[in-house]
Amino acid sequence: MEASLAHTPSAETERLVSVSGLTRQFPVGRSLFRRATSFIHAVDDVSFQLSRGDSLGLVGESGCGKTTVGKLLVKLIEPTSGHITYRLPGLDVGEGTENVPVESADISGGQLRAFRRQVQMIFQDPYESMNPRRTIYDTIAEPLAVQGMGTVLDRVDMVSEILMLVGLTPPATFLFRHPHELSGGQRQRVAIARALVVEPSFVVADEPTSMLDVSSRTGIMNLMQQLAHGLGIAYLYVTHDLAVARYMCHRIAVMYLGKIVELGETEELLRNPLHPYTRALLSAVPVPDPGHRREPPNIVGDLTAPIDPPARCRFYDRCPLATHHCRDNPHPAFEEKAPDHWVACYEV
Amino acid sequence: MITPPNYTPVPGPGSEPPVMEVGHSRIRLLWARTRLALHSFRTGWSIFMESRIGVLSLVIIGIFAIMAVVHPILMLTIWDVDTYDPVTGYAFDQVNQPAAPSWRHPLGTDPLGRDVLSQLLWSTRSEFVLGITAALVTVAIATTVGAVSAYYGGIVDVFFMRLADLFIALPGISLLIVLSALFKLNLFYLALVIGILGGFGGTAIILKSQALSIKVKPYIEAARVAGGGHFHIIFVHIIPNLLPLSLLYMMFTVTSAIFAEAVLSFLGLLDVRMSWGIMIHTANTGGYLMGGTRYWWLVVPAGASITLLCSAFYLGGRALDEVVNPRLRRRHD
Numbered sequence: 001m002e003a004s005l006a007h008t009p010s011a012e013t014e015r016l017v018s019v020s021g022l023t024r025q026f027p028v029g030r031s032l033f034r035r036a037t038s039f040i041h042a043v044d045d046v047s048f049q050l051s052r053g054d055s056l057g058l059v060g061e062s063g064c065g066k067t068t069v070g071k072l073l074v075k076l077i078e079p080t081s082g083h084i085t086y087r088l089p090g091l092d093v094g095e096g097t098e099n100v101p102v103e104s105a106d107i108s109g110g111q112l113r114a115f116r117r118q119v120q121m122i123f124q125d126p127y128e129s130m131n132p133r134r135t136i137y138d139t140i141a142e143p144l145a146v147q148g149m150g151t152v153l154d155r156v157d158m159v160s161e162i163l164m165l166v167g168l169t170p171p172a173t174f175l176f177r178h179p180h181e182l183s184g185g186q187r188q189r190v191a192i193a194r195a196l197v198v199e200p201s202f203v204v205a206d207e208p209t210s211m212l213d214v215s216s217r218t219g220i221m222n223l224m225q226q227l228a229h230g231l232g233i234a235y236l237y238v239t240h241d242l243a244v245a246r247y248m249c250h251r252i253a254v255m256y257l258g259k260i261v262e263l264g265e266t267e268e269l270l271r272n273p274l275h276p277y278t279r280a281l282l283s284a285v286p287v288p289d290p291g292h293r294r295e296p297p298n299i300v301g302d303l304t305a306p307i308d309p310p311a312r313c314r315f316y317d318r319c320p321l322a323t324h325h326c327r328d329n330p331h332p333a334f335e336e337k338a339p340d341h342w343v344a345c346y347e348v
Numbered sequence: 349m350i351t352p353p354n355y356t357p358v359p360g361p362g363s364e365p366p367v368m369e370v371g372h373s374r375i376r377l378l379w380a381r382t383r384l385a386l387h388s389f390r391t392g393w394s395i396f397m398e399s400r401i402g403v404l405s406l407v408i409i410g411i412f413a414i415m416a417v418v419h420p421i422l423m424l425t426i427w428d429v430d431t432y433d434p435v436t437g438y439a440f441d442q443v444n445q446p447a448a449p450s451w452r453h454p455l456g457t458d459p460l461g462r463d464v465l466s467q468l469l470w471s472t473r474s475e476f477v478l479g480i481t482a483a484l485v486t487v488a489i490a491t492t493v494g495a496v497s498a499y500y501g502g503i504v505d506v507f508f509m510r511l512a513d514l515f516i517a518l519p520g521i522s523l524l525i526v527l528s529a530l531f532k533l534n535l536f537y538l539a540l541v542i543g544i545l546g547g548f549g550g551t552a553i554i555l556k557s558q559a560l561s562i563k564v565k566p567y568i569e570a571a572r573v574a575g576g577g578h579f580h581i582i583f584v585h586i587i588p589n590l591l592p593l594s595l596l597y598m599m600f601t602v603t604s605a606i607f608a609e610a611v612l613s614f615l616g617l618l619d620v621r622m623s624w625g626i627m628i629h630t631a632n633t634g635g636y637l638m639g640g641t642r643y644w645w646l647v648v649p650a651g652a653s654i655t656l657l658c659s660a661f662y663l664g665g666r667a668l669d670e671v672v673n674p675r676l677r678r679r680h681d
Contacts, residue, residue, distance in 0.1 A: 074573050116575035129566040133588050135384065143574035176384055194574070 015087055016202050016234050017050040017073065018101070022082035024068055028307055041306045042068040044258035044314075045082070047334070052201065055228060055235040057245030057266070059281070060255035065306075066238045067124075069255075070204040073236060074121045075104060075112070088201055090114040113147060120195035122205040126187035126212070130179040136163075136190055137175040143198045162193045166223060185216030189223065196227060206238045221247055242285055246270060254278045257306045257314040259331060264341035274343045276321050313346070321347040392671045402667025408660035412472050412653070419469035432463050434470040434622045439463060446636065449645055456645040458627070459634035468649050471623045475606055475657060478535050482605035483598040485543025486551055491594045493548060494555030495586045498563050499578065508552065515549035521611055528617035535620055538612070542605045551597045555590055562589045592672035599665030603658045610654045624650040 024043040027036030042065040050056055058066045071077050073084060084104035091102050091114050107115050120143075123129035130139050140162060141155045150158060156175070163171035166189040179187055188208055195203055205224065209217040225248065228235055237248050245252050246266055253263040254277065262275040273279045280299045287294070298320040306314070313319070313326045325346055326332075332344045396402045423432065431437050438461040439445070441452060445461040455464035497508040520542075527533060527541060562568070563586065571581050612618045613625025616633075620626060631637050631646035 071569075076569055076572060113575060116573065121570070121573045123566050123570055125566055129570045131567045131571075131585055131589070142571060142576065146571075146574055146576045146580055178384075191570075194570070 014051045015049055016052055016054075017087075017236075018083075018085045019049070019069075019073070020047045020083050022046045022069070022072060022084060023080050024065075024072055024077065025080045038308045041258045041309060043072065043079075044306070045331075046255075046258070046260050048253055048260065048263060050202065050234050050236065052234055053228070053232045054251070055237060055249040057237045057239060057249035057252040058255060059239060059242055059245050059252055061240065064255045065258040066240075066255050067206055070121065070206050070236060070238045072104075073202075074119050074204050075107065075115065076121075078105070086115070086119070086202075088115070088118040090118060116143070117147060117198045118200050119202045119204070120198065120200040122188075122191050122195045122203060122208045124207040124210060126184055126191055126208075127179075129191055130187065132179055135176045135178055136182070139179070139190060140194045140197055143194065147198070149198070158197060159193075162197045165196070165227070166190075166193045167219075168193070183216070184212050185219060188212060188216070188220050192220070192224065192227070196231070196233075199231070200233060202234045202236075204236045204238065207240065209244060210239070210241070217244075224248065242270070242281060254281065257309065259314050259344065260334070261315065261345070262341075262343045263334075264338070268338065268341055272338065272341070274337055274341065274348045275315075275345050276319050276347075277315050313344075315345075321345075323347065395671045396667050399667045399670055401663040402670075405660040405662075405664035405667060408656055409664065412657055412660075413476070415469050416473040416476055419466070419473070422466075422469070427463075427466065432466045434462060434467040437462050437466065446634075446643060446646060455649050458630055458646060459636065460630065464627070464645055464649060467622050467627055468624070468653060471627070471650075472653070474535055474620070474623060475609070475653075478539050478609055479602035479605045479657075479661065481536065481539035482542040482546070483601040485540060486546040486601040487594045487598045489544065489547025490551035490555050490597065491587055491590050493552040494557075495559045495582050495590060497552075498556045498559035499582050499586060505556075508548075509556070512549055512552050515545055518545065518549075520545055521608065524608060524612055525615065525617060528612060528619075532619045533612070533617065535609070535618075535623075538609060538618065539605060542608055543601070546597075546601050546604065551601070554597065555593060558593050559586050559590055562586050596665055596668050596672055599661050599668060602661040603665075606654065606658050606661075624654050 022043055023041075023045055025039035025041055028038045028040055030036035044065075046065075046069060048056060058069060060066045068077070072079050085101040086104065086107075087101045091107070091111060102111070134142075137156065137159055140159045144150060144155050144158060149155070159175065160171035163169070163174055168174045168186060168189055174182075174186075174190075179190070182190065188211075191208065208224070209220050212220060221244065224235075227233065235248070237245060239245050239248075242252075249266055251264065252266050252269050253260045254269075254275065255261070256277050262269065262273070262278045269278065270282065273282050276299065283295055299318045301318045311330050312328070313322070313331050316322050316326050319326065323346070329346070332346045334342050334344045337343045337348060423429065429437070431439055431441070439447060439453060439457045442450075442457055442461065445457055446459050447453060447457045447461075449456045453463050453465065455468065458464055458467070493508050493512075497505040523545070524533070524538070524541060531537065533541075568581060568585055571585055576584070609618065609620075609623060610625035610628075613620060613623045614629045614632070616626075616629050618625070627650040628637070628647055631643065634646075636643040636646050
């Protein structure tokens with residue numbers, strides 16, 4: 001399955017991150033004296049690839065496991081099974097091993113340090129993702145300081161430069177403020193600055209605009225676009241908003257209950273959605289036209305927590321197209337139904 | 349550093365990109381930090397001073413601090429050592445001991461002919477040293493134990509929390525009595541024991557529960573993504589956010605340390621030259637404690653000092669609680 005997922009526009013060596021069969025389960029009801037008997041299948045057999053300068057939008061409802069994918073990719077949590085391989089500068093294990101892919105599970109010690117320099121994350125909540133007792137300078141310089149990059153005075157310069165880059169000018173007025181003295185949009189700019197100050201090649205952005213009001217949202221998205229193009233950073237953009245994903249990403253992956261159900265080029269996927277869940281998501285996107293009569297989404301029920309889900313298609317219970325075939329067979333395989341457009345469904 | 353090829357910062361006025369005065373900011377690094385510290389101190393100070401108990405406690409502690417400073421000055425100037433030394437002095441000018449308060453001895457003398465005021469002032473200093481040492485030991489232990497056990501969880505957490513249960517279950521004063529029988533317990537060791545008892549006991553549990561709520565904050569994850577190790581996260585992110593609460597429990601520890609010292613001295617179990625507890629002990633062994641109010645100067649100054657200083661630190665802690673815990677603050681509307 002992984003091999004067939006090759007993303008054509010980029011060569012093998014340009015591939016930064018490959019994820020195959022990634023699975024993460026969380027035990028439910030475990031205690032000191034009791035072993036967990038059931039598991040939440042937060043991420044279940046997820047595969048995709050990201051190349052240099054690429055951007056992939058991970059779209060789905062709350063609780064479908066998209067943030068877990070993001071955290072797995074930055075090694076905040078470890079996968080239950082499956083592989084993540086990185087091809088990042090500075091991650092080689094010795095002479096002549098440049099550009100050899102490295103397994104996520106093998107990264108530790110000094111390599112982890114190099115990894116943290118290459119892979120960064122922008123967090124969802126600009127209010128809680130900064131230590132309230134530390135200044136903006138401390139927060140942005142933290143990756144530099146813990147990785148021993150530059151002297152203190154160098155860091156002041158580096159932080160000032162990155163502050164200008166994210167549009168917080170003049171930097172001197174921001175350096176020694178505390179987070180609570182900034183607005184939400186300014187804080188999210190600081191969060192972006194912190195992720196970019198080590199010049200990473202891959203950034204996981206976990207809904208960086210979801211806590212902001214609409215006006216600052218556009219500013220942040222434009223900023224991220226500019227920086228992504230300018231610095232050639234690959235993004236995994238986790239969001240629940242298809243409009244944001246369309247604006248930000250080359251490709252979109254739609255997740256449902258821990259599975260990627262559809263993946264394709266942004267415009268192709270939005271123009272020609274194949275999976276019933278993607279169609280329902282698209283029909284729920286508001287249209288700024290009072291005369292527009294929206295078709296009610298033809299799916300029923302709610303998203304449930306994927307605790308020990310049955311072996312059939314994850315979407316079976318809510319699917320308008322479901323048949324006996326869907327009920328009696330395991331979750332459908334990921335197939336290329338159109339050029340570069342992958343869907344996991346028996347009925348399309 | 350980062351020079352994106354096709355991105356230039358938004359041009360400032362005059363179409364030139366904003367120039368950052370780098371040298372200027374270097375000089376400001378230290379100054380800005382000092383100003384920040386001053387600012388947050390001033391904010392906290394004004395909240396503290398708004399509460400009456402805070403002011404009251406400061407005034408009382410201040411008076412005792414002056415008392416502690418005054419004694420050596422008096423000994424060097426107007427008090428001669430033979431008469432006024434708190435331990436070896438003897439009031440030759442008095443016929444009967446204990447002598448009632450007079451001009452030469454404002455708080456009278458004790459049954460051994462020593463000046464009570466001198467004893468009172470001399471003891472103040474050691475009470476401060478004892479209280480503050482015990483408090484520092486408690487807070488250093490409790491903060492580290494709380495942060496470490498919350499951060500690592502699992503077996504580390506179980507170990508420290510069961511240890512805390514054990515320390516809570518230990519009867520403090522009885523344990524100190526046993527210890528003082530086994531070892532020569534001077535003020536420093538007493539402070540150490542009280543600090544350890546408090547540090548591994550209840551205070552550690554309270555600080556751990558606070559650390560648990562800090563540990564799950566997204567900025568801890570952000571620090572991990574930044575590459576921070578366990579040590580960095582515990583000492584740079586968790587402990588600084590615990591410190592306000594630690595400071596509060598420091599105040600309460602001072603109270604319990606002074607009180608414990610008084611009890612042990614009263615029982616005559618401490619290896620201390622002079623203290624408020626020993627003053628009452630002396631009155632008691634001479635049989636003057638049962639004499640009603642007739643020999644009040646033997647008991648009241650020391651007793652009142654213990655009560656006042658203990659309550660001052662306790663009230664100060666309560667006032668500090670309002671600074672630390674915004675939910676307790678009075679609304680200004």
